[in-house]
Amino acid sequence: MQLSLASKRARIAAAGAALAVGAGLYTAGAASAEHSVPRTDKEIPNLTKVTDKIKAYYGDTVDKNGQHYASPDSNYAKQVADIQKKAKAQLEKAVKNQSGSGKKGAPKPAIVLDVDDTTLLTYNYELQQGFHFTPESQDAYLKSTDMAPVFGMPKLVNWAQSKGITVFFVTGRDEHQRDWSVRNLKNAGYKPAADTAHFFLKNKKTPPAYLPCGATCTTVEYKAGTRKHIESQGYRIVGNFGDQYSDLQGGYAQHTYKLPNPMYFLP
Structure with a gap:
């Protein structure tokens, strides 16, 4: 992974697209138009829900200092x-x-x-x-x-x-x-x-x-x-x-x- 240019990071948006595909929210043709302007809000994954799914996937655990870590059972x-x-x-x-x-x-x-x-x-x-x-x-x-x-x-x-x-x-x-x-x-x-x-x-x-x-x-x-x-x-x-x-x-x-x-x- 390259962590050097913020302009190259399609962070949560990319994560949302990946999860949305898995959830059937995107059609096959959406892949070719992933950088186009959404026509409605229904084409945009909800950021809070995407974040929650990411946390669940990694088995989010929080230590006594409030730091988040992935779980080995995730x-x-x-x-x-x-x-x-x-x-x-x-x-x-x-x-x-x-x-x-x-x-x-x-x-x-x-x-x-x-x-x-x-x-x-x-x-x-x-x-x-x-x-x-x-x-x-x-x-x-x-x-x-x-x-x-x-x-x-x-x-x-x-x-x-x-x-x-x-x-x-x-x-x-x-x-x-x-x-x-x-x-x-x-x-x-x-x-x-x-x-x-x-x-x-x-x-x-x-x-x-x-x-x-x-x-x-x-x-x-x-x-x-x-x-x-x-x-x-x-x-x-x-x-x-x-x-x-x-x-x-x-x-x-x-x-x-x-x-x-x-x-x-x-x-």
Whole structure:
């Protein structure tokens, strides 16, 4: 997930559209007109109801300090667990194929993971901000607070590393947020090193030479271009994990895994 430009976040509106589709409130033709001006109020999901559905889906729990957290017994957690089960089965096949190939110099298996809502859960931050992202509020939160891990992801990622799969993190967070992000990943239980060789953040001031789009990359261009760079170093990306379709598009991965996220949409 890329958390850098508020103008790119179709936050509750996107969540409402997704939930409305599931509830049958939108027709098939609405998808092609999702950015058109509504003709009546009936075409617009009620924000309060959408928020309530999101909270119910995540199993909203509130601690003594009034902070909101997702529940490990929630439908969200169950859906994530199903995706992880399928991913692990495919990764096991990749490890088996790698060990059985016997080819010297064969590409090394790797996985690529987005950060926000793929490895770290932004739910508490979203509730604090009322689903209204700003770069300033994100900086303040990341600097002082650790996000909880996405349920089950540390176990899956650490298992992958133990099987000889190299782990890379590719996020739309800005380069100046690196130290906070590294701290959070470590404290959340991720064992793979989130060093400069394995953790890629967006750097608009001095973009890397391997990205032809430079500082103007779209999310797809940035993520796919980074995966291409990783593969050029002798890796074969056997799994690419993200909560946005823009995390997964553009190729350079054998399998893609879309984690659920009804809170916002990033093109």
